Amino acid sequence: EYEDKSGRAHRPLSPKQNVRKNLDFEPLSTTALILEDRPANLPAKPAEEAQKHRQQYEEMVVQAKKRELKEAQKRKKQLEERCKLEDSIGNAVLTWNNEILPNWETMCCSRKVRELWWQGIPPSVRGKVWSLAIGNELNITHELYDICLARAKEKWRSLSTGGTEGECEDAGFSAADREASLELIKLDISRTFPSLCIFQQGGPYHDTLHSILGAYTCYRPDVGYVQGMSFIAAVLILNLDTADAFIAFSNLLNKPCQMAFFRVDHGLMLTYFAAFEVFFEENLPKLFAHFKKNNLTPDIYLIDWIFTLYSKSLPLDLACRVWDVFCRDGEEFLFRTALGILKLFEDILTKMDFIHIAQFLTKLPEDLPSEEFFTSIAAIQMQSRNKKWAQV
C-alpha cells in the first residue's frame, strides 16, 4: 500500500520511471517481527530454548520475505502489463487522431484500420468513430434536436398539468400509449445502469437521458419510446455530446434490424431469428441440436441482447467493444456476438436443461474474460453454404 501511495504522489514528475523504481523495494512488514528476550523481572530463557526461538524467528522472517517478494513480483508484472496496455492505447489514440480520422472516407475500410478497429477503439476517440460509422442518413441537425426537445418539454408540461393518468385502458396503440410512454421514460431512466449512479435522479446525466428519449418520441411519434432504448441512449451519452448522441441514436434506431425490433414487427423478428439459427447450426451443430431438443428458441435470449445491443447483459467495457465492431460490420455482428457467447459457454450449456440455459443466458456471468470472449466471437464464421448474412 505504501508503495502504491508514493508511486501516485510522484506521478506528475515522471510517472513510469518512478513507479518502476519503486518496485525494487525491500520487503517492509518483516520489520514488525522483533525477537525479544524475556522481560528482566522474569528468569532468562535457557540457552537451548533461546536458540530454538531464534531459529523459529529466522524461519518466519525468511518465509515472510519470500512471500512479499513473490507478491512484489506479481504486482510488478501486473503493472508492466498495464503500462504496455496504456502504451498501446496511447499509440492507438495517435493513429486514430492523426491518420485515420482526418482521412476517414478513404481509410475506414482499409485492412489496417479494420484490424485496429477490432482491437477496440480507445475511449477518447470512440464517440467520434461511432458517429462517423453510424453516419447521419437522416440529416438531423443540432437545430432539429432543439426543436424536438422543446416540443417534448411542452408535452411534459401539459401532461403534468392536464393529469389524465389512468385512462390508458383499452386504447391500444393510440395516443394513450404514447402518453404512457412519456410517463414510462421517467420510470425507466433511474433503472438504466443504476450501478453507475449517473443517470438516476440528481445524477449528472439524468436530464440528458431524459431529454434525448423525450426528443426522440417527438421526432418519431410512430415509434415512440420502447424499453431498451434507454440503455442505447445511455451508452451514447457516455461517449458523445448531447446533440451528437441524439443524432447517432436516431440514425442507429433507423437501421433495419433495430427498426424491426423496436417496432416489435413480429414477422421480421422471426425472419432474423430464423437467419440466426442457420448460422447457429452451421457454427455450433452440437449445441444447436441440444437447444432444439430442449425447445429453446432464440427469442428467449436474443430479444434482450438485440434490444439493448448487449449493453445490459455484458459488462459495459465489453459491450462498448461489441458496439465498436457493430459500427464496423453492422447488424451481422450482433448475431455473431450471440454465437460467440454461446460458443464460449458451449460446454456448460450442453449440460443444462431448458430453464437453466434460459436462466444462464438471461443473466450472464459478470466476470466474462474479455480476450477469450473476443477470440470465440472471431471463431464464428458468418458464411453458410457460401451465403453471407445479408443473403440469408
Add this chain to the structure above:
Amino acid sequence: DDAFDYLFKIILIGDSNVGKTCVVHRFKTGHYNEKQQNTIGVDFTVRSMDIDGKKGSSIHWPLQLLSFLLQIQVWDTAGQERFRTITQSYYRSAHGAIIAYDLTRRSTFESIPHWIHEIEKYGAANLVIMLIGNKSDSLDKRQVLFEDACTLAEKHGLLAVLETSAKEAQNIEELFTLMAKELIARNTLQLHGKNPPNSFCLDSR
C-alpha cells in the same frame, strides 16, 4: 437437481416498474436489489421448493402429511404494452400466473382487468391466477385499498390477493408457497388413484 415431484411454470406479469423483477430476485436469492434494471423481453429464474405438509400451516390444504419437492420456474416479463405481443406467446404453457400491481400507483391497479383478459385469451384454461399488490413497505403512499383488490379478485375468480414487499421480504415466500400448494392440490387430486404424483409428466416449456 432432476429429482423433483413437480415442475411448475409461473408467469409474472403486470405494468412496468411495479417491482416484478425485485419480487423474483427476493424469491431466488433472499435479497433485495434496489438497483434493479428494467426487464427486456423475459427473464428466467428457477428455484427448488420444499413443500412440507407436516409442518403447521395457516393455509388450509387438503394434502397434509405429504411432502413435495418442487421446481419452480418463474418467467418474469417486461411490463411495457409494446412487449405484449412478445410475451403473449409465453403464456400458453404456464401453470400459474402472478399479476402484480404497485399499491402506490393507482394506474397499475387499473390495468389488472386488461392483464386478466390477456391470460384468458392466451393462457391455458385452468391457469391458477394470483394477484399481488407490491411495495407494501410504502403504505403512506397507498393508492389502492386492499378491499378493492379483494373485490376485483373475487369478481374474476382469482386464487388470492396478497400485499407484498420485495424490499422488506413480506409475503414473498408465502406467495410462492400458496401458488405451489394450489398447483399440487389440483394436479394430485386430479390424478388421485390413477398415477403416483411423480409420474405426472410436464414438458419443460
